[in-house]
Amino acid sequence: MMLREFKIALLGVGLLMSGLLHAGVESQAGAMAESVSQQSMRYFDGRRWRTVWINPQELAEFAVDDENDSLLRSVSPGAKLVQQGRKFRIWKIDQAISTAPAVTRSLNSADGSRFAPVFQLSASGGSPMVLTGNIIVRFKHDRDQQQLLDWAQQLGLQLKQKMSIPATYLFFAGQGTLALEKAELIQEGGEVKFAVPEWWRQAYKR
Amino acid sequence: MKLISEQNKRSAQWLGGILLLAAISGCGGSEESASTSVTTGDPLYVDQWHLKNTAQFVGARSGEDINVEPVWAGTAGNNGAVKGQGVLVAVVDDGLQLAHEDLVANVAVNKSWDYADRDTDPTSTLLYHGTNVAGLIAARDLNGLGVRGVAPRASLAGYNLLSDDYPLTTDIYDALTRNHIEVDVSNNSWGLAIDELGEAEPPTDNLWHLGIEEGISSGRDGKGIIYVWSAGNGGSDGQDNSNYDYQTNNRHVISVCAVDGRGRQADYSEPGANIWLCAPGGDDVFVSGGWTRLGPPTTDLKGSAGGNPATGLADDYTDQSYTRGFVGTSASAPIVSGVVALVLEANPNLGWRDVRLILAETARKNDAVDSDWSVTSPASGQPQYNINHKYGFGVVDAAAAVGKASGWSNVGDQVIVEKTVSTATSIPDNSSIGIQQSINLDAVADGNLIVEYVELDFSSDHQYSGDLEIILTAPSGTKSVLAETHDCLYLDNFGNLQTRFGSCFYDYNPWTFGSGRHLGEGSAGTWRLNVADKGNAGAYGQLQSWTLRIYGRTQ
Numbered sequence: 024m025m026l027r028e029f030k031i032a033l034l035g036v037g038l039l040m041s042g043l044l045h046a047g048v049e050s051q052a053g054a055m056a057e058s059v060s061q062q063s064m065r066y067f068d069g070r071r072w073r074t075v076w077i078n079p080q081e082l083a084e085f086a087v088d089d090e091n092d093s094l095l096r097s098v099s100p101g102a103k104l105v106q107q108g109r110k111f112r113i114w115k116i117d118q119a120i121s122t123a124p125a126v127t128r129s130l131n132s133a134d135g136s137r138f139a140p141v142f143q144l145s146a147s148g149g150s151p152m153v154l155t156g157n158i159i160v161r162f163k164h165d166r167d168q169q170q171l172l173d174w175a176q177q178l179g180l181q182l183k184q185k186m187s188i189p190a191t192y193l194f195f196a197g198q199g200t201l202a203l204e205k206a207e208l209i210q211e212g213g214e215v216k217f218a219v220p221e222w223w224r225q226a227y228k229r
Numbered sequence: 230m231k232l233i234s235e236q237n238k239r240s241a242q243w244l245g246g247i248l249l250l251a252a253i254s255g256c257g258g259s260e261e262s263a264s265t266s267v268t269t270g271d272p273l274y275v276d277q278w279h280l281k282n283t284a285q286f287v288g289a290r291s292g293e294d295i296n297v298e299p300v301w302a303g304t305a306g307n308n309g310a311v312k313g314q315g316v317l318v319a320v321v322d323d324g325l326q327l328a329h330e331d332l333v334a335n336v337a338v339n340k341s342w343d344y345a346d347r348d349t350d351p352t353s354t355l356l357y358h359g360t361n362v363a364g365l366i367a368a369r370d371l372n373g374l375g376v377r378g379v380a381p382r383a384s385l386a387g388y389n390l391l392s393d394d395y396p397l398t399t400d401i402y403d404a405l406t407r408n409h410i411e412v413d414v415s416n417n418s419w420g421l422a423i424d425e426l427g428e429a430e431p432p433t434d435n436l437w438h439l440g441i442e443e444g445i446s447s448g449r450d451g452k453g454i455i456y457v458w459s460a461g462n463g464g465s466d467g468q469d470n471s472n473y474d475y476q477t478n479n480r481h482v483i484s485v486c487a488v489d490g491r492g493r494q495a496d497y498s499e500p501g502a503n504i505w506l507c508a509p510g511g512d513d514v515f516v517s518g519g520w521t522r523l524g525p526p527t528t529d530l531k532g533s534a535g536g537n538p539a540t541g542l543a544d545d546y547t548d549q550s551y552t553r554g555f556v557g558t559s560a561s562a563p564i565v566s567g568v569v570a571l572v573l574e575a576n577p578n579l580g581w582r583d584v585r586l587i588l589a590e591t592a593r594k595n596d597a598v599d600s601d602w603s604v605t606s607p608a609s610g611q612p613q614y615n616i617n618h619k620y621g622f623g624v625v626d627a628a629a630a631v632g633k634a635s636g637w638s639n640v641g642d643q644v645i646v647e648k649t650v651s652t653a654t655s656i657p658d659n660s661s662i663g664i665q666q667s668i669n670l671d672a673v674a675d676g677n678l679i680v681e682y683v684e685l686d687f688s689s690d691h692q693y694s695g696d697l698e699i700i701l702t703a704p705s706g707t708k709s710v711l712a713e714t715h716d717c718l719y720l721d722n723f724g725n726l727q728t729r730f731g732s733c734f735y736d737y738n739p740w741t742f743g744s745g746r747h748l749g750e751g752s753a754g755t756w757r758l759n760v761a762d763k764g765n766a767g768a769y770g771q772l773q774s775w776t777l778r779i780y781g782r783t784q
Contacts, residue, residue: 068433069435069436070438109392109395110393110395144431145734149430149735155397186402219434222433224398224401224433226390226396226401226419226420227421227424
């Protein structure tokens with residue numbers, strides 16, 4: 024699948040599912056007894072490859088100040104707000120994404136930048152994580168501005184900023200699972216030290 | 230003894246008013262002229278049991294404090310009064326009220342950062358945790374107001390990384406490295422792993438590690454930022470351990486546990502082989518009629534917006550700009566950060582490893598009757614340390630640390646020795662016998678290092694990590710309990726913790742454990758790893774490989 028095809032896709036669970044096919048759904052042989060997720064993707068965390076799991080019962084919505092939740096209610100009338108953050112809120116939906124075609128269809132036809140999947144680092148659960156759509160790329164050797172722009176264009180990325188880590192830049196890859204998919208593709212290409220998706224990751228005061 | 234003194238409440242207002250009036254009128258009541266005594270000038274100081282414990286409250290025992298008065302008075306072996314002057318402490322938290330009356334004089338101009346609005350004012354009107362933390366570090370002294378920080382003349386920068394419960398991983402990197410040339414101490418009363426569940430939750434990516442490594446290698450002009458980290462509050466249910474937290478396993482952070490007013494393990498404070506030392510963090514105490522809270526008094530958001538009254542402590546201060554309801558390893562870590570600020574004023578040339586060594590060497594053995602205390606077997610010429618999984622090397626002692634820092638010679642370059650065993654071995658299920666593997670470090674070929682820290686990369690496909698007890702034994706015989714057989718927990722729909730029988734979210738595959746318990750010992754000889762599945766029957770697995778990594782210096 025060509026990466027540019029993703030550019031026209033809106034975020035939705037359909038895209039999420041296509042991403043799963045692209046990345047390969049991993050074996051569930053090792054899943055634990057209380058497993059709730061059957062969907063996983065692979066990414067390089069900067070040191071090692073990791074498996075990340077899609078929480079089938081939760082969705083992140085970026086329109087935190089929009090009181091109109093009719094879109095969500097149309098496909099999941101009983102959706103419950105479980106977390107309210109500054110950038111997004113997380114809903115628990117009635118029916119698992121993977122078994123709810125109505126959810127898939129509706130979200131695919133809606134504003135794709137409004138919703139995102141919620142990930143966790145275990146099949147059984149764990150702290151919620153949400154993709155920003157960005158990728159942090161550390162090159163083996165630094166590049167000039169034009170080289171960066173050419174490289175980004177080739178991969179359908181948008182250069183956002185240089186980071187303070189040497190030879191490291193932030194690129195926008197796209198909503199949904201695109202950041203995971205493209206990061207994996209870049210990492211496997213072998214010309215970077217790492218390409219890791221940027222996350223919103225839950226933190227706790229002690 | 231009283232839980233909180235009405236007299237103190239009144240005297241706080243009265244004395245504060247008198248001194249403030251004197252300062253305003255210029256009648257000799259300025260900060261400097263008020264500095265004739267280390268015990269006056271801050272009306273709530275008499276309540277600050279963590280600084281000077283006189284058994285002023287129920288739940289407090291005389292002497293169970295951090296012994297800081299000699300440092301301020303200049304009698305701790307230091308040359309003159311030391312209060313943290315010239316040392317910048319970054320408070321990585323949910324905010325910092327820059328204009329707070331008892332903090333404003335110590336706030337570094339334009340050094341703070343607001344991750345929400347991308348400007349230099351991290352003040353929050355609702356989030357008070359960071360302001361609580363900051364007051365413990367560096368509330369201004371001798372100003373006739375409120376409380377006093379451990380380092381009352383240190384400078385503060387607030388980075389409100391946790392103004393959102395979901396920080397960006399790139400912002401986490403930023404918060405650990407921002408102003409890294411100027412920042413001396415980074416206080417982190419937070420974590421990326423949820424406490425209490427007993428889960429070894431892995432990192433999402435390497436940005437946290439990269440930030441710490443950057444701060445250590447380039448921070449403070451190459452001497453390294455001192456990262457102080459709360460060890461975690463998951464101790465109450467007996468299932469959590471700071472060794473299940475990748476941040477506190479990191480050798481670059483000082484992992485801080487908490488003691489109560491009697492110098493005993495606070496109910497919530499997690500044990501762990503990676504605990505470096507403790508500080509007072511407060512706890513709930515039982516008085517006639519019920520439970521109340523004895524936290525170290527500190528600053529709070531002005532007015533009624535903060536922890537006072539949000540924590541619900543019935544007899545908290547009437548002046549709601551202050552609170553004594555703030556407890557946790559969130560409170561103990563900044564007390565250590567304050568001590569580090571004092572140490573760095575006394576000797577700004579110390580490297581990050583020197584600071585760790587000074588804190589360990591000068592920590593006070595508390596709760597002497599606790600059965601977990603033992604001692605290290607030091608290499609030639611090295612000090613012997615008291616060690617305890619609950620307390621690390623003990624409770625921080627400011628006067629001893631500053632005294633030691635003043636004449637300290639920096640240690641030499643760090644050397645690393647690493648060896649791996651990859652012999653897959655089944656771990657007997659539901660058995661106390663377990664398996665043992667060993668690594669031999671040859672004194673000549675590998676060098677007999679003076680150990681500073683030990684890491685163990687553990688890989689097992691065991692289905693239920695909570696079943697495993699993992700113990701590392703050094704050539705000296707000193708043991709590090711890296712993991713205990715425990716249940717993993719979850720929060721039910723009512724917010725109650727329930728046992729997840731037969732599963733944890735995460736396994737130790739791989740997981741890096743850290744231990745400070747072999748400090749000062751020689752590395753040469755046989756290191757033994759014992760792994761036993763003492764949990765319920767039915768979950769199986771192998772020890773697949775392990776890597777022992779010794780950080781130290783040549784003898």
